[in-house]
Structures are given as C-alpha cells and as structure tokens.
Amino acid sequence: MPNVVNPVDVSAEESEAKKDYYDRHTPHVNCEANAKKGDKFKVKVTLGKDYPHPDDHDHFIQYVQLWNRQTLLAEASFLSGTLGNTPGNVEVDFYIVPGGKMNLSAMSYCTKHGLWQSENVEVLVD
Amino acid sequence: MPNVVNPVDVSAEESEAKKDYYDRHTPHVNCEANAKKGDKFKVKVTLGKDYPHPDDHDHFIQYVQLWNRQTLLAEASFLSGTLGNTPGNVEVDFYIVPGGKMNLSAMSYCTKHGLWQSENVEVLVD
Amino acid sequence: MPNVVNPVDVSAEESEAKKDYYDRHTPHVNCEANAKKGDKFKVKVTLGKDYPHPDDHDHFIQYVQLWNRQTLLAEASFLSGTLGNTPGNVEVDFYIVPGGKMNLSAMSYCTKHGLWQSENVEVLVD
C-alpha cells in the first residue's frame, strides 16, 4: 500500500540527510490564525520552500487536498505541464467558510513518491 | 446527456429573464492580460457576480476546471459544506506556468444544473 | 474553450473520413435495458470499438464520467500508464442503484482531443 509520509514523524537526521527530498514534497497550509464564522476564508496550500519539484510527465504533483480533521474540504488536481514542465512549486488558494474551530492540514500526491501530509494548523473561529 | 451551458450563446432576453440563474452558475476567468513565459501566473476562477449559489447537500458546485483550449490545466473539486452550507460564490486561485499564448476558459458543474462554460480569455505570453 | 464532441452530430462523411479518430475517442454506455428499482445495476463504460487509443504520457484518456441526464453519478480518473503505456481501450464498470427511469450517457476527456460524449441510453426501471 502507499506510504503516507508525515514529515513531522521523520527524525532530524533523516530529514537533514535528504533535505531536498523532504522539502520539495511536503505540503504546507498557509492562512491567518483567526477566522470569522460565516466569512470567506483564504487558505493557500503550497509544496516545498527551498527546493522545486519536477513537473515531468512521469514525475509530478497530481493532487493536493485540504482537510479539516477527518473532513475533506477541497482538492485540486493537476496534469503534468501545469507548471510548464519545468521544476517549480505547486500552489493553490482555496476559499472556505468555517463553521467553527478548525484543524487544517494538507495532503499531496507525487506520482513517484506517494502521499504526503502537512503539519496541522489550528484556526480559531469567532 | 448533460447540457453544457455556454452563457455567451444565450439570448439577451433569456439571459435577462433568468438573470439570477445565469449569473450564479457562470464561471469566470480572472487574470492579467499578459504573462511572462516560464513565470508563475495566477488565475482566479470565480462563479457568479451578483447572486450567490446555494451550498446545500443536494445542490452545490462540485467542480471547477481551468482549460487552455482543449487542454485541462487544473481542477478543483468540493464537497457540500466547503462554503459553510450557506449561499456563496465558489472561488479558487490556480497558479500555472505558461509556455505560449493561451486561450483560457473555465468549466463548472452544479449538481442540479449541469455543466457551465465561461467566456474565453486570451493571455499574451512573452 | 474546450470542444465537447458529440459524435451523434457528426456527418456520415466526416465520420467515415476520420473513422479511427471518432471510434477511439467515443465513449459508450453498456448496460441492460431494464433495471429494478433499489437493486444494484452494472453499467460498463468503454471507449472505442475497433481502434485502440494511445496511453502515452502526453496523450491518454484522463477521465470518464457516467451521467444520468444533468446528474453526474460517478467518475473514473486515470494516469498515463494504467493501460501499460500501450494502445488500448479504457473500460470501467460502475455499479449504481436507480431510483427511477434513467437516461444515461458518458463523457470522457482525452488530454489531446478534449471532451467527448456518448450516445444516450434509456433504462426503464420498475
């Protein structure tokens, strides 16, 4: 079955030894720490910070999901070539309307290296 | 088979008579008119301008696609509740890297009213 | 915007002149003519009859949808390589539970040649 890599669980040594590999595959949830109930709320999901990921026909990021705990909120899927078939970092902005406190995370799929999870991001909603 | 509604083809009378219906279902491509080859380029896809769309379990916008002519670049899919189960307007920002002149359009699917197409948007790339 | 090719609308001359092109892209709905309300009902969706379609990284069938009039029932999506990167015909069996008379159709997306629609198939349900 596919691994689900959660970089939070990876040892510092392993993470440092393969830092380009971990960096370019790890999804991140970027948003404000506070939201207003019923208002549209922007959540940017990005992959990688310092290292770009290939966008090759046989090696690209095919989907990115935004989760609130066990609930899938939205998914963006791509074909190879969306990033011009050059190395780059997938990025997508979702707009959601929160009903209460959220614990957001992202999951992404690399066609060569399986499923990856982001850190969790708490968002207070009032 | 499902209709594919292209509001560009709808008569002014029909469009005026059911203007809330046409407005809330029509996807729009929002971006700069010019892009730089190889640079990341933001494309916001929105639905509706003056009228919100329901976000009910049996009536919501399930997916939005971004196309360059015959080529699907990216798709965002949603579950009911992403907009808090209150009327609102779906919005998503994609980031693409153009290789040459583009003719962008969006397509969206409403679980009650089928497939809808946006206008075409030319983007010059240099 | 993407064409939605409906081979039913194509002239006999055009269809004959490019018969491999039309054959290999056209989705078909294969099922019994009668279903029993509340019972699981198998619907096979196939593409092409006499000509195989490429399964290349830049030219493959990326998704197949099953529709009941304006309602999307199910979608199967693929990556290149699902058919071994050799020419072949996409095939998928969906299982649905009908609530009343259906008018089924399929839609498919070829990464080079856009969206295609099948014929309509009436299913009586009692």
Added chain:
Amino acid sequence: MPNVVNPVDVSAEESEAKKDYYDRHTPHVNCEANAKKGDKFKVKVTLGKDYPHPDDHDHFIQYVQLWNRQTLLAEASFLSGTLGNTPGNVEVDFYIVPGGKMNLSAMSYCTKHGLWQSENVEVLVD
C-alpha cells in the same frame, strides 16, 4: 490531519468490538492471483462484506483509489445518491494492463470517517 485507518493494524479485540464499523469501511481488492503481461486485467474494488454503508448526503463513500505500491493507478469518485441514498456497498471494476509484478491495494474516503486502506494483494505477472 486525517487518520489513515489500516484495519490490518487494528487489534482483534477492537476489530471485534466494532465489527460493523470496520467491516463497512474497509476496502478490498478482488482479482486473480496471476496476470499476463500486456493483457487487460480486471480488478474489482469493493467496500464492506457483511454490513452496508450509508449513502446519505452527509455520510457516503466519496472516492475509491486503486494503488500499485506508491503508484496511483485509478480513482473512482461518487456523489451521494449513486447508491440510491440507501445503505449499500460501493463497487467498481477497473481494468489495467500490468507491466510486471504488482502489489495492489485500495484506499477509500468516507465523508464522516476519513481514509481507509485495504490489505495488500500480490499479483504475479508473466
């Protein structure tokens, strides 16, 4: 972040105590033990054996994926209502063309109870 439940890892006690819960959510890969290289090969993915799963607007199986180790081969996605809004068991047949020995598994998403993995199924290919 979402749990990824792998029933193989669940204790016998826990599994017995909540056997309906585990049964109805667990995906299974059903296929022959041997395949022929280059030939189309049928893989049926099912959910549950003894207990049906709800098909409610706020509680249904939204997608089922077929994996070969780290590689996603195909995904079927559904809307609530595909099973007639009555309890039932999701089922889909994929057709793939193997290039070599496979280690198949399935993953499914329940809109209330997160991600679930199947057992692994080895398929010899000659």
